[in-house]
Amino acid sequence: MAAIEILGLEKTYMVGFWRKRPKRALQPLQLTVEEGEIFGFLGPNGAGKTTTLKILMGLVFPTAGTARILGHDWTDPEVKAQIGFLPEQPYFYDYLTAHELLDYYGQLSGVPGKDRKRRIEEVLQRVGLTDIKGVQLRKFSKGMLQRAGIAQAILHNPKLVFFDEPMSGLDPLGRREVRDLMEQLKQEGKTVFFSTHILSDAEALCDRVAIIHKGELRGVGAVADLTATVQGKVEVVWQGTQIPVSMKALGAECHVTGDTVRAVIPENQQDAAIDALRRECIRLIALTPLRTSLEAYFVEKLQLSPTATEKTLGTAV
């Protein structure tokens, strides 16, 4: 069973004061997210990521289309007991402490009283919020609020978790911890759907990604497949700072960093490059084919015209 099935959801807002005109925030979107996967929803700011999440959460009503979450209609309130949601740049009732906030959300999600206290301590520990008893949320830093937001999203042990820009406001260590947490959630059999514009996070975490731009889906696929395209070039890395003359003759673009040299050469020149290094008695460290990065794929999809996208979508979805 698919965790999320988005069937032609679209959203058009009426903008302007006197003469209202339609503005399409989301073009008809078809997307399926399988159970147990980490799915990245990528796109630049204003692409339609948050609009999609808001529609799925019932905060915004779609102009057309429908969706199914965990096999049920997405408007069914009882489905929401099985999902968790972290909004972008979350803001909570600042007069509450983290314990009070989680207790309130636990009550609304129907977590029984006897389990609630234990779950609150567990999730606070899990997101690294300790020694905060009695501290009101108004005294929390941005990173601490983000952690509290993640805690409330997983408090009721949901099957499916939606994170809108979960790394926002976190320091490098915090980002690493959230990445680890998302991987743990996957290992527990949960589905994670997260939106981001930080491609390195998506590349490191996601099983599959979708790219959205100007409200239009530009591509979907497994990260491994999207980055599998070999560019016909190889990267050669060797020890030292010396660049053999014969290597330059191969048309290598060389970069010296510390006591290593990296050179990119055409694939058909790789044997000649190895011979050149061997002749000079230089130690070869690595020889790897250059693959398309997720960033390159992302940029390519963003630059495609809508018509070109329609052509590629048929194979991507």
Next chain:
Amino acid sequence: MNARIFHIAANTFREAVRDRVLYNLIGFALLLSGAAVLVGQISIDIERLVVINLGLTAVSLFGVVIAIFIGIGLVSKEIEKRTLYTVLSRPVRRWEFIVGKFFGLAGTLVVNTFFMAIGVFGALLYVVHKFSKPDALILVALYFIILEFLVICSLALLFSSFSSPLLSAVFAFSLFVIGSFADDLRGFAGMAHGVTRWVATGAAYLVPNFSALNVISAVAHQQPMNSQLILQNTLYALFYTTMALSGAVLIFERRNLK
């Protein structure tokens, strides 16, 4: 009451109780009751009348200010600060949110009125030294004041469900002022002719009739209250509150939370 409505109401009550502005307003109301003692002492033979009039008016006015001040932000502030997102992404229906907010604010006002009423009775006891049987009528006036608060709360929520806090405050306060003169408006409608009569009559019955809920002067003058008036006012306030709350729910059910 279902559990989710109760939890939303309890959180709304907690928010109000932790707001310092609330204590300032209650402080002012108690100060006014205290001032009634001073005014009562220099009002020969009408101390009782002055203390009840001033005290209950303070309870009513400050309660209305609290109801409007807190009520106008109940929905719009939650949308603006996006705290609503993490509530409505749970198994909470939108109507439960509105009804929970209403009960939370109404509960806050009932508790405030209780404490302010203690202030009024304290001031009265200080001036007259001993309660008499007609003083029990103060409880009827306090009950009507609470009914007035319920109507104001529901109106503040109604406006808060579709407009900004500032506009909501203007709308709610204007309705309170017009509603306080509802009897005069009905009198004017009775004297007018033609279209004016129709418009004035329509407006007079549309605005909440707060003048019917104001029995402060009658209580101060120890005029008896019949049970029919209590029943009528109760039904009227509950009907008006239900209508305003239904309007708030209808609007909020269709609203996109951008």
